[in-house]
Amino acid sequence: MLFSKNKTLLGLNIGSGYVKIVELKDSGSVYTLSNFGMAALPVDAIVDGTVMDTSAIINAITNLAANLKIKKKRICTSISGHSVIVKKITLPLMDESTIEETIHQEATQHIPYDINDVNLDFQILGPNQTNSDNMDVILVAVKKETINDYLMLVEDAGFIPVVVDVDTFALENSYEYNYEEEEKKIVALVDVGANLTCINILDEGVTCFSRNITSGSRLITEQLQKRFSLNYENAELLKLGSPEGCKADAGTALSAINEAAFSIVNEITKAIEFFHTSAMNEARVEKIILSGGGAKIPNIAQSIIKNTGIETEIIDPFRNIIIPEKNFDLDYIQSIAPLAAVATGLALRKDEVVRK
Numbered sequence: 001m002l003f004s005k006n007k008t009l010l011g012l013n014i015g016s017g018y019v020k021i022v023e024l025k026d027s028g029s030v031y032t033l034s035n036f037g038m039a040a041l042p043v044d045a046i047v048d049g050t051v052m053d054t055s056a057i058i059n060a061i062t063n064l065a066a067n068l069k070i071k072k073k074r075i076c077t078s079i080s081g082h083s084v085i086v087k088k089i090t091l092p093l094m095d096e097s098t099i100e101e102t103i104h105q106e107a108t109q110h111i112p113y114d115i116n117d118v119n120l121d122f123q124i125l126g127p128n129q130t131n132s133d134n135m136d137v138i139l140v141a142v143k144k145e146t147i148n149d150y151l152m153l154v155e156d157a158g159f160i161p162v163v164v165d166v167d168t169f170a171l172e173n174s175y176e177y178n179y180e181e182e183e184k185k186i187v188a189l190v191d192v193g194a195n196l197t198c199i200n201i202l203d204e205g206v207t208c209f210s211r212n213i214t215s216g217s218r219l220i221t222e223q224l225q226k227r228f229s230l231n232y233e234n235a236e237l238l239k240l241g242s243p244e245g246c247k248a249d250a251g252t253a254l255s256a257i258n259e260a261a262f263s264i265v266n267e268i269t270k271a272i273e274f275f276h277t278s279a280m281n282e283a284r285v286e287k288i289i290l291s292g293g294g295a296k297i298p299n300i301a302q303s304i305i306k307n308t309g310i311e312t313e314i315i316d317p318f319r320n321i322i323i324p325e326k327n328f329d330l331d332y333i334q335s336i337a338p339l340a341a342v343a344t345g346l347a348l349r350k351d352e353v354v355r356k
């Protein structure tokens with residue numbers, strides 16, 4: 001038997017917009033990027049975190065892996081959307097084994113699904129600040145059906161799923177690895193994906209608030225489609241800065257993008273304000289870290305700063321990771337870095353499974 005402790009897993013982030021693969025090499029004290037790539041998925045391949053077009057996703061994964069010449073089979077992937085529920089709950093003080101026995105019963109009050117249909121996990125945060133007889137616990141529930149769909153998908157694509165994580169936790173992992181010096185702060189990790197925006201507020205590295213907004217950068221594409229009578233592909237190109245088949249001048253297009261993005265900025269602002277009004281001890285978010293493709297929306301960080309008054313920065317998931325210049329185009333890596341944040345967090349997970 002052998003413990004393959006130092007082996008890393010391949011990070012496979014199956015987003016509803018793009019599939020991303022990140023492979024890292026663990027050289028003892030540092031990680032080096034050994035592979036990165038992404039591939040677009042058809043619009044309806046994944047809807048609200050649910051797999052709709054299995055073969056399109058398998059094709060995208062296998063083609064991407066072949067293009068990148070990936071050899072590693074053992075992977076870490078993740079799930080997001082309505083199939084995942086992360087909730088802070090309060091329980092009477094008890095030890096971990098007692099929670100394990102009672103968590104099913106307890107979770108029925110907090111989870112909007114049949115408790116037999118979800119996998120449950122929890123993490124004890126510590127004593128409750130207002131009642132010392134109680135403690136705060138993070139409850140995580142993931143729909144079994146969704147886990148099974150993702151497991152089948154990656155197995156059919158020829159991989160061995162070792163860990164099925166949650167997008168939010170992978171992002172947290174990536175942030176913590178790259179921004180160690182900020183561990184004492186209250187930060188809001190805000191991932192603006194294609195169809196989903198996830199807000200996860202960390203207080204000294206521990207989730208104290210999380211909220212999903214069911215729209216993302218694709219909303220902007222749809223607004224551009226309507227505004228300039230474009231098909232989806234051309235509206236997407238216009239959003240990404242290459243306005244083929246569109247007569248709009250760059251200034252008009254940009255203001256249409258910013259207008260459309262404003263509803264996302266507004267939702268983010270509302271969620272943070274809600275946290276501020278409900279938080280204990282007048283806790284305030286000190287910094288917002290943006291990730292996902294939506295972090296690339298022109299001026300989005302400035303717009304968030306203007307609305308919230310909070311310092312906002314775009315994540316660099318490779319901040320503490322070595323990128324060998326000879327193997328990668330650094331400008332390209334820098335330009336897609338925020339989209340790679342979840343996949344990098346997945347690739348940082350260790351393969352600690354005991355192998356025969």
Ligand SMILES: Nc1ncnc2c1ncn2[C@@H]1O[C@H](COP(=O)(O)OP(=O)(O)OP(=O)(O)O)[C@@H](O)[C@H]1O
Pocket residue numbers: 014015016017018019080192193194195196197216217218236239240291292293294296297298338339
């Ligand atoms: N420069 C850009 N400006 C605006 N949007 C962009 C830009 N680059 C990429 N995007 C958008 O980002 C989205 C993809 O981001 P990301 O890969 O983070 O999403 P995803 O993980 O696939 O989706 P989700 O997490 O919502 O399931 C797409 O909608 C894409 O159009």
Ligand SMILES: [Mg+2]
Pocket residue numbers: 015016167193194292342
């Ligand atoms: Mg995503």
